[in-house]
Amino acid sequence: MEIIIKDEVKLGKTRSEQEQNLRKEWGPTITDEQLDKCKFLERKLKEKTGRTQNFLTPIELDKIE
Amino acid sequence: MTTFGDQVFQFGGEPVGGARFSSPWATPWFVDGVNGSDGTGRGKRPDRSLASIQAAVTAAKRGDVMYIRPKTYVVGTGFDRYVEDVTVPLATHDLSIIGVVNTLNPEFGVRWKHLTAQCLDNWAPALHVENIGFFAEDATYCVLLSDLAAGTKLGANGSTFYKCVFKGANFQVLSGGTGVTIERCKFTPHSSGVVAQLNISCSAKLGRQFVVKWCDFLDAIGAVASGPYIAIAPPCTEVLIDHCTFGQLPTGGCYISAAGANYGQLSNCNFGVADMTKATGLVLGSIIATACYDGKVALID
Numbered sequence: 001m002e003i004i005i006k007d008e009v010k011l012g013k014t015r016s017e018q019e020q021n022l023r024k025e026w027g028p029t030i031t032d033e034q035l036d037k038c039k040f041l042e043r044k045l046k047e048k049t050g051r052t053q054n055f056l057t058p059i060e061l062d063k064i065e
Numbered sequence: 066m067t068t069f070g071d072q073v074f075q076f077g078g079e080p081v082g083g084a085r086f087s088s089p090w091a092t093p094w095f096v097d098g099v100n101g102s103d104g105t106g107r108g109k110r111p112d113r114s115l116a117s118i119q120a121a122v123t124a125a126k127r128g129d130v131m132y133i134r135p136k137t138y139v140v141g142t143g144f145d146r147y148v149e150d151v152t153v154p155l156a157t158h159d160l161s162i163i164g165v166v167n168t169l170n171p172e173f174g175v176r177w178k179h180l181t182a183q184c185l186d187n188w189a190p191a192l193h194v195e196n197i198g199f200f201a202e203d204a205t206y207c208v209l210l211s212d213l214a215a216g217t218k219l220g221a222n223g224s225t226f227y228k229c230v231f232k233g234a235n236f237q238v239l240s241g242g243t244g245v246t247i248e249r250c251k252f253t254p255h256s257s258g259v260v261a262q263l264n265i266s267c268s269a270k271l272g273r274q275f276v277v278k279w280c281d282f283l284d285a286i287g288a289v290a291s292g293p294y295i296a297i298a299p300p301c302t303e304v305l306i307d308h309c310t311f312g313q314l315p316t317g318g319c320y321i322s323a324a325g326a327n328y329g330q331l332s333n334c335n336f337g338v339a340d341m342t343k344a345t346g347l348v349l350g351s352i353i354a355t356a357c358y359d360g361k362v363a364l365i366d
Contacts, residue, residue, distance in 0.1 A: 011093040018093060018130065025111040026095075026134050027165045029196060055091070055130060055161065057193055058227050059248050 013053040014042050030058055037061040094121040097134040098147050118162070118177070119151045128159040133197070135165065135174045146178040146200060151185050155219060158189040164196030172198040172230050179204035183234070186211055187220035195227045202233030202255050212242040214270045221245050221272070235262045241270030241301075251281045258288030260315065265297045272301035275329075277309060284312030284337070291316050297323035297350075304329025304352055314338040318345040325350045332356050 012018040016038040019030060030038065038061055045054055094108045094115070101107070101114035108115040108124050114134070115121045121131050136145035153160060166174030176198040177184050183206040184199045201207035208231060212221035221242025232253040238245065245265075252261040260282070265272055275297075282294040292315025297304065304327060311320050311334065320336055327350035334357045336346065341359035 022132060022165065026097075026132065027167050029132070029163050029165055031169075053091075057161070057225060058195065059225055059246060062248070 014038075015054070015056045016042055018055075030061070034058050034061045037064045040064065091128045091130060092126065094125055094129060094131045095134070096121045096131060096147075098136045098145070099134075117149055118147055119149050122151055122153055122157060122160070122162075125157055125160055127157055129157075130161040131163065133162065133164050133175045136176070144173065144176050144198075146176040148178045148180050149184070150180045150182050153185070153187045153189045153192055153220070155188045155190075155217065158219075159191045159193075160189060161193040162195070162197065163193075164198075166196045170230075171196045171228055174198060176200055179207075179234075183207060183209045183237075185209065187224060188218040189224075190219045191223040191225075192220065193225045193227070194229055196229070198230040198232070200232050201261075204234045206237040207231045207234040207261055208236045210238045210242065210245065212238065212240055212270065214241075226250055231261045233261060235264045238265040238267075238272070238275075239269075241267045241272040243273045244276075245274075246276045247278075247280060248276070249279045251283065252294065253283045254288075254290060256286065256288070258284070259291045260284075260294055262293065263295045265295075265301060267301040268298045272297075272304075274303045275301065275305070277306045279307075280309045282309065282311045284315075289316055290314075293317075293319040293322040293348075295321045295323070297321075297327050299323070299325035299327045299350060301326075302328045304331075306331045306352075307333055309334045311336045314346075318342065319348055320346050322348050323350050323352055324348045327352050329353075330355065334358075336360070 011021050016035060019035055038056055041056055041064060046052055092109060095111045096118055097114035098116055101116040103116050103120040107113050108121055118133060125131060138144050164171060164175030174196055178200040183204050184201055186209045188211050199207045210220040210224055211218040221238045223244045225246040228249045230251045233255045254260045265275055284290040290313055294311050329352045331352055331354045336359045339360040347354055
């Protein structure tokens with residue numbers, strides 16, 4: 001049986017996934033450079049902690065040099 | 066503090082694992098003041114968005130993320146405003162409120178005006194706000210972080226504001242709290258010259274770890290600025306005010322008023338006065354000042 005979840009958008013489990021999907025609908029919330037940093041930091045988080053769901057803010061992203 | 070050999074930095078705290086994690090059940094909420102409408106069952110899709118910020122806050126649970134779309138741009142007055150007094154309740158902690166903005170200036174994006182008292186009254190820990198232009202001329206406050214010793218309101222614990230504009234009234238912390246971070250924000254005054262002050266009141270409860278970085282505290286359009294731009298009522302410890310720019314000399318000559326048992330550091334800031342008198346310009350209690358400059362491009366001493 002196929003379960004259909006109505007009235008809900010699975011925008012993404014991470015900030016970068018949400019950002020990329022949001023851009024298709026409404027527009028950006030962070031810059032392209034911050035999005036690149038976001039993907040980088042999410043990869044590092046996954047390697048270090050194993051967590052695949054997180055929500056980073058630009059405050060963290062701006063600290064990547 | 067460097068936490069990785071590959072240049073991942075984080076200020077204080079644990080290494081990079083200390084970033085915000087949404088709960089696995091986190092839900093994105095969508096607010097569109099033009100095309101949305103408030104009602105049961107709405108808000109979880111962009112094409113079935115809510116119309117008001119409060120409706121989304123009320124529907125949201127802890128750890129959720131809210132995206133807000135700018136209203137229509139009007140020639141002559143700019144983007145239409147959301148006009149609401151929004152309260153974030155204690156149970157809705159870890160909430161993120163994020164404006165969708167196509168420019169680097171949040172004033173050209175989601176604009177949020179108070180209805181009666183203040184735009185936002187936050188009672189919840191770890192609120193995160195991005196890309197919002199708050200407008201609060203003649204309001205009580207622009208943003209209020211309510212924090213009570215009884216623990217019934219904890220809005221000044223771990224809340225963060227990024228790339229927001231606070232215009233026309235104070236950003237108020239009442240009282241104390243821990244770990245509020247305000248980064249890359251702009252404080253602009255009431256058109257009369259009354260500054261939008263960052264006011265951290267800790268007289269009723271200890272404040273700790275307030276971080277204010279890369280913020281601009283601007284003066285009015287030709288009107289004399291009231292002061293001070295930042296006021297801290299003790300006791301407050303581990304304050305960090307870093308890389309901020311301050312406008313013209315305010316009335317009374319005081320940019321930062323933090324007399325008494327306040328501790329921390331003011332560093333790498335610029336002040337828009339030709340020659341600062343440190344004794345009146347920076348009343349810092351036990352906060353130390355390093356590498357700060359006035360209009361002479363001279364180290365303040």
